Amino acid sequence: MGDICDEQSRVLTMKTINPRAVEMEYAVRGPIVTRSVSLMKELEAGAQKPFSKVLQANIGDCHATGQNPITFIRQVVAACVCPDMMDSCNFPDDVKNKARRILQGCKGKSVGSYSASPGVEVIRQDIANYITKRDGQKASSDDIILCTGASDGIKTILNLVMTGKDGCEKAGIMIPVPQYPLYTATLTEYNAHPIPYYLNEENMWSLDVSELERAFKDAKGKCVPRAICVINPGNPTGQVLTRKNIEDIIRFANEHKLMILADEVYQHNIWAKGSAFFSFKKVMTEMENGKYSKTELASFMSCSKGYMGECGFRGGYAEVVNLLPDVKAILLKSISAKLCPPILGQVVMDTIVNPPQPGEPSHELFEKEKSEVLSLLKRKAEIVTQLFNSIEGIKCNEVMGAMYAFPRIFLPPKAVKAAEAQKQSPDFFYCMDLLETTGICTVPGSGFGEKPGTYHFRITILPKLEEMQAVLEKFKEFHLNFLKKYQ
Amino acid sequence: MGDICDEQSRVLTMKTINPRAVEMEYAVRGPIVTRSVSLMKELEAGAQKPFSKVLQANIGDCHATGQNPITFIRQVVAACVCPDMMDSCNFPDDVKNKARRILQGCKGKSVGSYSASPGVEVIRQDIANYITKRDGQKASSDDIILCTGASDGIKTILNLVMTGKDGCEKAGIMIPVPQYPLYTATLTEYNAHPIPYYLNEENMWSLDVSELERAFKDAKGKCVPRAICVINPGNPTGQVLTRKNIEDIIRFANEHKLMILADEVYQHNIWAKGSAFFSFKKVMTEMENGKYSKTELASFMSCSKGYMGECGFRGGYAEVVNLLPDVKAILLKSISAKLCPPILGQVVMDTIVNPPQPGEPSHELFEKEKSEVLSLLKRKAEIVTQLFNSIEGIKCNEVMGAMYAFPRIFLPPKAVKAAEAQKQSPDFFYCMDLLETTGICTVPGSGFGEKPGTYHFRITILPKLEEMQAVLEKFKEFHLNFLKKYQ
Numbered sequence: 001m002g003d004i005c006d007e008q009s010r011v012l013t014m015k016t017i018n019p020r021a022v023e024m025e026y027a028v029r030g031p032i033v034t035r036s037v038s039l040m041k042e043l044e045a046g047a048q049k050p051f052s053k054v055l056q057a058n059i060g061d062c063h064a065t066g067q068n069p070i071t072f073i074r075q076v077v078a079a080c081v082c083p084d085m086m087d088s089c090n091f092p093d094d095v096k097n098k099a100r101r102i103l104q105g106c107k108g109k110s111v112g113s114y115s116a117s118p119g120v121e122v123i124r125q126d127i128a129n130y131i132t133k134r135d136g137q138k139a140s141s142d143d144i145i146l147c148t149g150a151s152d153g154i155k156t157i158l159n160l161v162m163t164g165k166d167g168c169e170k171a172g173i174m175i176p177v178p179q180y181p182l183y184t185a186t187l188t189e190y191n192a193h194p195i196p197y198y199l200n201e202e203n204m205w206s207l208d209v210s211e212l213e214r215a216f217k218d219a220k221g222k223c224v225p226r227a228i229c230v231i232n233p234g235n236p237t238g239q240v241l242t243r244k245n246i247e248d249i250i251r252f253a254n255e256h257k258l259m260i261l262a263d264e265v266y267q268h269n270i271w272a273k274g275s276a277f278f279s280f281k282k283v284m285t286e287m288e289n290g291k292y293s294k295t296e297l298a299s300f301m302s303c304s305k306g307y308m309g310e311c312g313f314r315g316g317y318a319e320v321v322n323l324l325p326d327v328k329a330i331l332l333k334s335i336s337a338k339l340c341p342p343i344l345g346q347v348v349m350d351t352i353v354n355p356p357q358p359g360e361p362s363h364e365l366f367e368k369e370k371s372e373v374l375s376l377l378k379r380k381a382e383i384v385t386q387l388f389n390s391i392e393g394i395k396c397n398e399v400m401g402a403m404y405a406f407p408r409i410f411l412p413p414k415a416v417k418a419a420e421a422q423k424q425s426p427d428f429f430y431c432m433d434l435l436e437t438t439g440i441c442t443v444p445g446s447g448f449g450e451k452p453g454t455y456h457f458r459i460t461i462l463p464k465l466e467e468m469q470a471v472l473e474k475f476k477e478f479h480l481n482f483l484k485k486y487q
Numbered sequence: 488m489g490d491i492c493d494e495q496s497r498v499l500t501m502k503t504i505n506p507r508a509v510e511m512e513y514a515v516r517g518p519i520v521t522r523s524v525s526l527m528k529e530l531e532a533g534a535q536k537p538f539s540k541v542l543q544a545n546i547g548d549c550h551a552t553g554q555n556p557i558t559f560i561r562q563v564v565a566a567c568v569c570p571d572m573m574d575s576c577n578f579p580d581d582v583k584n585k586a587r588r589i590l591q592g593c594k595g596k597s598v599g600s601y602s603a604s605p606g607v608e609v610i611r612q613d614i615a616n617y618i619t620k621r622d623g624q625k626a627s628s629d630d631i632i633l634c635t636g637a638s639d640g641i642k643t644i645l646n647l648v649m650t651g652k653d654g655c656e657k658a659g660i661m662i663p664v665p666q667y668p669l670y671t672a673t674l675t676e677y678n679a680h681p682i683p684y685y686l687n688e689e690n691m692w693s694l695d696v697s698e699l700e701r702a703f704k705d706a707k708g709k710c711v712p713r714a715i716c717v718i719n720p721g722n723p724t725g726q727v728l729t730r731k732n733i734e735d736i737i738r739f740a741n742e743h744k745l746m747i748l749a750d751e752v753y754q755h756n757i758w759a760k761g762s763a764f765f766s767f768k769k770v771m772t773e774m775e776n777g778k779y780s781k782t783e784l785a786s787f788m789s790c791s792k793g794y795m796g797e798c799g800f801r802g803g804y805a806e807v808v809n810l811l812p813d814v815k816a817i818l819l820k821s822i823s824a825k826l827c828p829p830i831l832g833q834v835v836m837d838t839i840v841n842p843p844q845p846g847e848p849s850h851e852l853f854e855k856e857k858s859e860v861l862s863l864l865k866r867k868a869e870i871v872t873q874l875f876n877s878i879e880g881i882k883c884n885e886v887m888g889a890m891y892a893f894p895r896i897f898l899p900p901k902a903v904k905a906a907e908a909q910k911q912s913p914d915f916f917y918c919m920d921l922l923e924t925t926g927i928c929t930v931p932g933s934g935f936g937e938k939p940g941t942y943h944f945r946i947t948i949l950p951k952l953e954e955m956q957a958v959l960e961k962f963k964e965f966h967l968n969f970l971k972k973y974q
Contacts, residue, residue, distance in 0.1 A: 011746040018649040029823040064594035107551035112797040162505040185824040310599040312830035336516040337672040342829040343799035
């Protein structure tokens with residue numbers, strides 16, 4: 001709307017601004033979410049809507065939807081922030097001990113000082129111990145890099161595998177479709193070439209190696225393939241990869257000389273019977289007598305998901321193994337200008353990898369709070385799957401893990417046409433209508449990528465159980481009306 | 488050291504890794520700092536050295552060198568982390584009120600939820616109020632973007648002004664020399680063209696517009712000039728710009744259609760008599776009846792410096808004014824994939840922009856702690872300047888502001904030759920010798936850029952006063968011996 005005269009005097013216009021920033025999309029916080037925020041403000045101001053409350057089911061933001069923090073985590077953080085309070089505030093001994101141990105590892109014994117760029121050394125050690133215990137395979141603190149949420153770690157590693165070149169010399173990065181949009185957003189920002197591979201919706205969103213081969217072949221001549229990203233448990237798809245599937249991916253990556261980026265932030269969120277989480281690190285170390293144990297791998301973890309859901313602390317880590325020493329040195333240099341990740345995010349990460357042990361004063365409460373969150377999420381995962389599958393025109397794979405359902409919606413041709421007339425993707429059109437009619441905020445499947453001609457949306461399983469049930473009923477009503485409207 | 492066979496099997500080698508990551512340098516955490524960390528470990532392990540302690544004077548890390556946190560800041564953070572504790576821990580009422588107000592602005596009333604990407608709304612409002620009060624000019628919360636330390640904000644804005652092109656179509660960014668190396672590191676990472684302009688050491692590191700003109704002219708045909716970065720108070724140079732000087736820079740930027748990036752993180756750290764901090768925002772709004780009030784400007788602030796020195800919280804903000812509405816939308820989109828800055832860094836930022844007021848229970852202690860830190864820093868700034876100027880072969884401009892001295896060292900030709908024989912810059916050679924001989928860790932001037940043939944180092948004024956005096960004596964001895972050795 002700026003007048004021309006105004007445009008001409010500006011440094012930054014839509015013509016001069018970084019075109020990659022214009023192109024970049026991140027649907028989890030896209031226009032539907034923006035509209036949901038406006039709707040909230042309208043409701044607050046007394047506007048009449050067909051609903052009394054906006055339900056933000058667009059983002060895996062556990063505490064925003066009412067999940068309570070784990071007492072032990074918060075007490076350790078508070079004790080680190082105000083060490084003088086430890087005694088006067090009656091913190092349990094294990095809280096105090098942990099806080100003292102971490103502070104001992106901070107410069108000047110203050111969480112206000114910078115840590116080394118890869119993080120506080122004792123915390124890196126605790127993470128290595130956690131991985132060692134989880135995998136039954138030795139991990140080293142030298143391979144641990146703490147980061148500002150897993151997103152920051154993923155961007156750091158992707159930056160490393162870039163070629164710095166253009167056209168067919170761009171780095172090619174294999175990414176799942178559908179996929180958490182941080183990947184496509186970052187590849188756009190970095191001017192890299194995405195090599196999309198489709199997850200198999202017909203087979204529980206599994207990852208077929210034949211599809212990886214197809215995608216790799218298709219990318220020939222278009223880029224220099226460098227890495228494959230795998231999200232397990234899946235986001236937005238909720239699948240949990242089998243050990244056999246992971247082995248196949250590792251073989252594929254080695255055959256084609258690809259670094260593996262394993263996004264394993266939902267490792268605590270496994271719901272399906274018979275499913276289990278296997279880390280890429282464990283599998284590659286153990287398969288075929290260690291033949292693949294030298295694979296270049298980065299695995300990412302976060303304090304934002306699991307049972308803790310401490311998104312606001314921006315804590316996370318990457319375990320990066322099998323880099324050549326001089327390459328490792330470049331990695332460490334590349335993170336140095338960021339100074340360090342937030343210390344309290346590191347502290348939260350520590351409480352998760354090194355929780356209270358049996359016999360310690362906080363153990364019982366910690367386990368109780370943890371299992372309450374996880375069992376509730378498990379129930380919601382089941383309910384959501386069941387309910388969506390009970391609705392005409394919707395098909396939803398089992399939510400095996402993570403925090404989302406990603407149902408497929410079969411839209412009538414008239415709805416597709418109506419969307420196209422508005423230059424919207426049909427699932428965007430659907431999700432916007434859903435929001436305006438019911439107040440339920442979701443993310444259209446197009447924001448994650450999907451097979452052409454298929455439509456989906458992502459909805460979190462985080463709202464409170466009682467709310468969830470009411471919401472799903474409301475959703476059902478909307479959906480059937482939508483079908484009727486465009487039949 | 489990797490064997491060839493090993494190299495051949497790797498995805499990432501020094502030949503295939505992102506060349507910009509190889510090229511990027513960040514001296515504040517460079518090889519001298521790495522060596523200082525090794526020396527600390529050697530000392531701990533009982534090694535005999537000519538010194539008993541390593542003094543890290545390389546980085547503006549206040550708490551690491553013994554500065555105590557401000558009580559009010561830490562109490563507010565702790566209360567936000569454990570709201571249940573507020574009453575049992577006897578927090579003052581203003582602490583409780585502030586924590587409650589902030590939590591009210593957090594989703595689910597938890598600092599564990601994500602905020603909007605530009606930050607918690609009430610905190611953005613408090614920042615706008617702070618700026619309004621500071622400048623006597625209205626600021627708007629819509630223009631405030633919280634970030635993960637000022638560095639993150641600077642990178643966000645630099646990303647926006649990139650052209651996404653190569654060769655002479657690269658974005659050209661004017662940067663001071665000497666300069667905090669985040670700028671050169673980021674320009675390398677982003678493939679931008681740095682346009683260095685020299686600060687005038689002979690005139691107290693002032694910024695001459697004729698030099699800006701020279702630099703701009705020199706860059707002709709090499710890039711598309713887009714922005715000018717100014718650090719005020721200066722890092723590493725410690726100069727404080729006069730209002731007149733700022734006016735000249737604003738005129739220059741407008742004439743050449745450059746966005747201004749004003750790094751104002753040391754705005755609380757003014758030491759020189761007669762000096763005062765003027766924000767670019769205030770000056771451009773007030774000069775020539777508002778003629779320049781539409782200048783595109785981003786100003787950066789941090790919770791890591793000033794009197795608080797809370798580096799580990801990674802809090803900071805940018806005030807970005809006069810962007811076209813669609814450009815602003817792109818800016819907001821560009822930060823969305825990072826989700827949000829750490830909430831507690833935002834909380835710390837809030838305590839600084841909205842501190843306890845007269846009559847509130849925390850006011851007296853807050854003011855006392857704040858003025859103690861600032862008056863001590865002021866004394867150290869004076870002592871450092873005096874002492875360096877008392878040494879033969881050293882010349883040090885007055886530390887007018889910020890937290891560093893940047894003395895010039897006049898090195899004997901033999902020393903310069905000895906450095907060159909080791910393929911080191913002469914000041915790197917000098918600083919490494921200083922570290923090995925005395926345990927004092929500084930950063931060579933070459934890491935910040937300097938006029939060819941001149942040599943400097945940066946040393947912080949943060950160590951404790953008593954330690955500082957001993958250190959400077961030790962330094963003097965080293966320096967005179969160094970001169971003798973290479974005379």
